[in-house]
Amino acid sequence: MIEETATVVAATPDHIWVEARASSACSSCGTQDSCATSSVSKWFGMRRQQLRLPNQFASSVGEQVIIGVEDQVMVTASLAAYILPVVLMLGAAIIADVQGMSDKQQAGIALLGLLLGLLGAGVLTSNRRMNRYFQPQxxxxADTFTLRQIEFKPFTGDTP
Structure with a gap:
């Protein structure tokens, strides 16, 4: 399960709207000061995304909650978003090659296959039944826990 902390920005007795900041991996990297990718990431800024979820814990505005998505949902979404368009693009290019089309025609057919794959991925992930499948839970x-100090005794050898 992939989990993320989110803040409740609006609440009714039935639903809450939570906001989670989408951050890049660069925010936790130690070399972000000298990295060009980090500079580009800072230029585009952080995105905020709001989700509507059932208010099953009687949450109120300002509260921190944990939302999550099953691992299998992420695998399915990744396959739909990345693999389907590429497979359709390659399949269209192979069919165009077998048909004896010119290179320009093959490129055009491959691009058409890619666009159909992207469209198919969008249709697959946006229909009503699948929308509930992809919805975070x-x-x-979020627990507010306190840290307690641990006292370490110096090592004195093998004697207890």
């Missing part, structure tokens, strides 16, 4: 309230 409200898992729990």
């Amino acid at each position: 409200l898992l729990r309230r």
Whole structure:
């Protein structure tokens, strides 16, 4: 399960709207000061995304909650978004080659296959039944826990 902390920005008795900041991997990297990718990431900024979820914990505005998506959902979404367009593009290019088309025609057919794959991925992930499948779930309230100090005793050898 992939989990993320989100903030409740609006609430009714039935639903809450949560906002999670989409951050890049660069925000946790130690070399982000000298990396060109990090510079580009900072230029585009952080995106905010709001989701509507059932209010099963009677959450209120300002509260921190944990939302999650099953691993299998992420695999399915990745396959739909990345693999389907590429497979259709390659399949269209192979069919165009077998038909004896010119290179320009093959490129055009391959581009058409890619566009059909992207369209198919969009249709697959946006229909009503699949929309519920891809919807993140409200898992729990974010715990505010306290850290307790651990006292370490110096090593004195093998004697207890």
